[in-house]
Amino acid sequence: MKLLFSKQSPLSVQLFIALLFALVLLGLDISYRPFKVVRFYLDTIISPIYYLSNSPRMTVDKLYQMSKTQNDLTVENRRLTEELLNKRSDLQLLEHLRHENNRLRELLGSPLRHDEHKMAAQVLLADTDPYSYQIVLNKGKREGVFEGQPVVDGKGIVGQIYETAQTTSRAILICDYQHAIPVQVLRNDIAMVAVGNGCSNDLTLDFLPNNVDIKVGDVLVTSGLDGRFPEGYPVAIVSSVKLDINDSTPIISATPTADLKRLRYLLLLWAEAGVNEDEE
Amino acid sequence: MKSSRTFIIWITLFIGIFLQILPWTSSLYMLKPHWVMLILVYWLLALPHRIGIGSAFIMGIILDLFTGTAIGIHAFIFSVIAYLALFRFQLIRNLALWQQSIIIFLLSVCYDLLLFLFEMSIYHIITMSPMILLSSVIDGFLWTWIYFLLRQIRRSFGIK
Numbered sequence: 001m002k003l004l005f006s007k008q009s010p011l012s013v014q015l016f017i018a019l020l021f022a023l024v025l026l027g028l029d030i031s032y033r034p035f036k037v038v039r040f041y042l043d044t045i046i047s048p049i050y051y052l053s054n055s056p057r058m059t060v061d062k063l064y065q066m067s068k069t070q071n072d073l074t075v076e077n078r079r080l081t082e083e084l085l086n087k088r089s090d091l092q093l094l095e096h097l098r099h100e101n102n103r104l105r106e107l108l109g110s111p112l113r114h115d116e117h118k119m120a121a122q123v124l125l126a127d128t129d130p131y132s133y134q135i136v137l138n139k140g141k142r143e144g145v146f147e148g149q150p151v152v153d154g155k156g157i158v159g160q161i162y163e164t165a166q167t168t169s170r171a172i173l174i175c176d177y178q179h180a181i182p183v184q185v186l187r188n189d190i191a192m193v194a195v196g197n198g199c200s201n202d203l204t205l206d207f208l209p210n211n212v213d214i215k216v217g218d219v220l221v222t223s224g225l226d227g228r229f230p231e232g233y234p235v236a237i238v239s240s241v242k243l244d245i246n247d248s249t250p251i252i253s254a255t256p257t258a259d260l261k262r263l264r265y266l267l268l269l270w271a272e273a274g275v276n277e278d279e280e
Numbered sequence: 281m282k283s284s285r286t287f288i289i290w291i292t293l294f295i296g297i298f299l300q301i302l303p304w305t306s307s308l309y310m311l312k313p314h315w316v317m318l319i320l321v322y323w324l325l326a327l328p329h330r331i332g333i334g335s336a337f338i339m340g341i342i343l344d345l346f347t348g349t350a351i352g353i354h355a356f357i358f359s360v361i362a363y364l365a366l367f368r369f370q371l372i373r374n375l376a377l378w379q380q381s382i383i384i385f386l387l388s389v390c391y392d393l394l395l396f397l398f399e400m401s402i403y404h405i406i407t408m409s410p411m412i413l414l415s416s417v418i419d420g421f422l423w424t425w426i427y428f429l430l431r432q433i434r435r436s437f438g439i440k
Contacts, residue, residue: 011333011363011366011367012363014332014333014334014363015333015359015360015362015363018333018334018336018337018355018356018359018362019356019359019360021337021352021355022337022340022352022353022355022356022359023352023356024352025341025351025352025355026350026351026352026353026356027352028351029350029351029352030350030402039345039351042345042351043345046342046345046346049297049298049346052298053298053301053302056302125301129347129348129349131395131396131399131403132348132349132399132403134348136348162348163348170348177403178403
């Protein structure tokens with residue numbers, strides 16, 4: 001390569017070779033699976049820089065924490081304790097309901113639901129490319145993150161892991177053009193697929209049954225049919241239902257419940273089985 | 281000593297990558313300039329015997345890793361831009377600064393169009409807002425600043 005790019009070879013030859021290399025790499029990266037390993041190592045090499053690029057924000061956060069007065073902290077503490085108490089009482093009820101649900105499922109002979117294992121992760125980087133909506137998280141293969149793993153925040157599904165490196169991983173958001181997620185209407189369990197449409201637009205619903213019963217304000221939750229996303233997490237709320245004038249098919253769009261524009265701390269989910277596999 | 285000076289060039293390029301990946305609010309996203317391209321083009325014009333198509337190619341690969349695009353897209357684009365800049369570098373160097381800005385604007389448009397073509401052919405996305413031209417305009421304006429700043433750096437470190 002040193003010889004090829006030496007000063008003697010004419011510019012057009014250099015360009016030709018560079019373009020050829022670029023296209024070969026592009027082809028490898030897109031369609032040759034084993035190349036993922038190379039990408040994994042390259043991503044691992046550059047991942048410290050993500051932490052570095054995140055440091056200005058971390059410092060601002062820290063300064064903000066330091067600037068809080070004791071009064072603020074006591075107020076916040078009281079509020080959080082109250083909230084915790086509320087959530088705890090909710091949880092007690094939920095525990096009861098879960099037992100009941102499990103008993104009923106046993107009676108019906110349907111598989112039991114399992115708890116997921118969760119881990120908090122921080123967003124290191126967002127908005128890098130105008131055409132794809134991806135984020136970089138500070139947990140990687142070392143923590144057991146795997147491709148296709150669901151990522152959620154406090155309000156709903158955010159996306160799934162797309163690429164992993166040793167200490168960081170890259171997730172694709174549900175609003176990305178390439179992303180689709182199977183959902184069902186909470187009210188009547190009609191299954192459909194929510195397809196991303198760019199983060200400045202709502203999700204579009206696809207694969208609808210002919211006579212669909214859906215209203216503005218309906219909550220869409222994951223259906224779990226893909227085997228990736230666990231069942232029952234909120235994804236989006238239906239924002240508009242229109243009819244196509246030409247062939248009278250419904251055009252339905254839905255706003256994601258998660259705040260995809262302001263992501264900071266997220267949760268990674270492991271189904272019970274996945275964790276066991278990792279431990280073995 | 282000689283190698284340490286070339287090192288400065290790479291440091292400025294890495295600062296460019298840093299600026300490129302820093303998060304911007306999505307409302308102002310369309311105004312985000314192409315930092316790496318601006319810095320790269322400066323060094324291509326100023327020291328074409330040090331920074332050539334090969335270096336542009338490597339920077340492209342690194343940027344691909346950071347932005348999560350398929351490896352090779354930015355490498356391809358940067359190689360083309362490097363070629364366009366080097367093809368008549370003596371002519372561009374002798375132009376007035378505002379004329380250089382226009383050239384930078386055109387290179388930036390070329391960057392955006394190529395990027396769009398690649399993304400479209402890989403992901404089959406068909407939306408493109410003409411707003412991305414705004415970032416090219418910003419590139420053109422920023423060029424003046426980048427030019428003086430990097431010339432200062434080049435002279436004070438004596439990179440030849």
